[in-house]
Amino acid sequence: MVKTPGATAANTNDQRPDTATIWAWLDDVPDPEIPVISVVDLGIVRDVAWGDDQRLQVTLTPTYSGCPATAVIALDVETALRQRGISAIDLHTQLAPAWTTDWLSDKGRARLVEYGIAPPNPKGGVPDDCPRCHSARVSRISQFGSTPCKAQWRCDDCLEPFDYFKCI
């Protein structure tokens, strides 16, 4: 960590943004695959805390074990924090508790619908309705979709295919 010559521990502390501010900054980092929602909306940022050594400790969790976006997300988070002037960052990966779509924020769910993706339905593996025309008459095309977190569905009324964010 680079220290300003002559800076005391006390005023170094004063310059540190509080964690609420940092959470707000991270809420501006888009998910690389679904850019309308942020990495915070997605629930993959699990913790932000200042360590005793003045280094920022950021804990991330992967959505799916093999999701290729995981490495990109870690890089994007670090880049965003560096742009805000924080250079002493330690990124941690945490597997437990395992990521669940329950952690998706309400803002994130609303943004998904606007973007044309049906949000995960906690009541089961079936979307509530078509994100375009809101018809409840929908049928599954494929259990897997364009990314590990999505399945392919189709609306039986407007006939448009759409992505469903799988509930796990």
Place this chain on the structure above:
Amino acid sequence: MTVSTDALFQCLLRLGDNTLILGQRLGEWCGHAPALEEDIALANTALDLMGQTRHWLTLAGEVEGKGRSEDDLAMLRDVWDFRNVLLVEQPIRDYGHTLMRQFLFDHYHLLMLRGLSESADSRLGDIAAKSVKEVTYHAERSAELIIALGDGTEESHMRMQDALDRLFPFAGELFETDAIDEDLAQHGIAPLPSSLRPAFEAQLDIVLAEATLSKPTDSFAHKGGRTGFRHTEHLGHLLASMQWLQRAYPGAQW
């Protein structure tokens, strides 16, 4: 007394090599599957398995304590050091074989991971609890397809029965139990593979009945993969393709 480092290392290789080799096999369908949705589904399943492989082999390297990374373990070992079951290294053959192998493996895998998620070693437990969610989805999908194709046309039924007859003798090795497994089970690290067999058979019987397929009655099992005693010739060919870059350009980095 704690479990021996070697037993734990072997356990992690068995887990990670199964997912690595099966992931590689599924990847062979990428761009070649009979329908776009199937292509995507297999690639996604392979991706889940590769992600799980990274967790298992990274931990294996840490446990071994010789500084080997996930990549070293995946790319710099030869056939005799792999500990995957023979089932996963079998060629993809036709789509029926690919799906039947997946079905047999998924249902074993799910039971093993559920047991592991209660492991006394939280490092294994955390990876297993994460993987269970993904593999639950794989198992649902493969059972649905076995039923659809087994109870489908005359041709699809015949192909699925062929695949079952050929692959069922490889299922026995999944439940083989040796001294390493007993050591792990005694310490609450992993369930005894043999203890998973009744639940596996029960699940198999339900799905196969619905799929109008007959389970072979012969209990002969091909073995030798998970102990490293003897792999089939197919693993060498798979590794030659998977590891060609490190073989052609040793030490090459991304």
